[in-house]
Amino acid sequence: FRYCHSLVKLTIPPSVSKIGREAFIGCQKLTSFTLPSSLTVIERGLFVGCQIPHLTIPPSITTIKSGVFNNSGLKEITIPPTVTTIKGAAFRWCSTLKHVTLLSNITEIKDDTFSGCQLKTITIPSSVTSIGSGAFSYSPLEEITIPPSVTHIGSHAFGYCNNLKRITLSPLITSLDFTFHLCSGLKEIDLPSGITEIGHETFTGCESLEQITL
Numbered sequence: 001f002r003y004c005h006s007l008v009k010l011t012i013p014p015s016v017s018k019i020g021r022e023a024f025i026g027c028q029k030l031t032s033f034t035l036p037s038s039l040t041v042i043e044r045g046l047f048v049g050c051q052i053p054h055l056t057i058p059p060s061i062t063t064i065k066s067g068v069f070n071n072s073g074l075k076e077i078t079i080p081p082t083v084t085t086i087k088g089a090a091f092r093w094c095s096t097l098k099h100v101t102l103l104s105n106i107t108e109i110k111d112d113t114f115s116g117c118q119l120k121t122i123t124i125p126s127s128v129t130s131i132g133s134g135a136f137s138y139s140p141l142e143e144i145t146i147p148p149s150v151t152h153i154g155s156h157a158f159g160y161c162n163n164l165k166r167i168t169l170s171p172l173i174t175s176l177d178f179t180f181h182l183c184s185g186l187k188e189i190d191l192p193s194g195i196t197e198i199g200h201e202t203f204t205g206c207e208s209l210e211q212i213t214l
Helices: none
Strands: 009-011 031-034 078-079 100-102 141-145 165-169 188-190 212-213
Touching: 165 188
Parallel strands: 009 031, 078 100, 141 165, 188 212
Antiparallel strands: none
């Protein structure tokens, strides 16, 4: 179905157990799609460029691969608790994505997962231990709390989040590097007592920063 520009709606029967990667890439008019409960994996780049505003992920899904929704019209999505893996850049540049509910038991938010989305807020589940590089970069997040389960935050994880005013870090974070690069709206931050390294350009361009509590 790649680049089927006139395709608007599609229902996949439950007899289908696998849909190959990039199967619907470039289907710009595709606005309605039903994932069969027989699937366990959403393959790489499956809905790139599609305009599906809402998608129900069946509880059979355990893995969402990289780039699945890049540049798509997705507006909101709920990740069920059965999902244990979301690959990098899965939702990158979903410029209409405003609401994500993570009910899943993922342990990592990988590189660029939500980069360029329109998320103003998100609750990170307590199962997460690592947030990858650029995970929330270029998003309009206003405030976020990193749960105490997180031990690692990658470079530029919140880079260019100009609306981010306050962040609460996990007490287990020991190093930061480029983490809040060009977060021009950041006003205050409490650094955990166990921090041992503030690396390159962690707060470069944070022109509104008034208070750092160590």
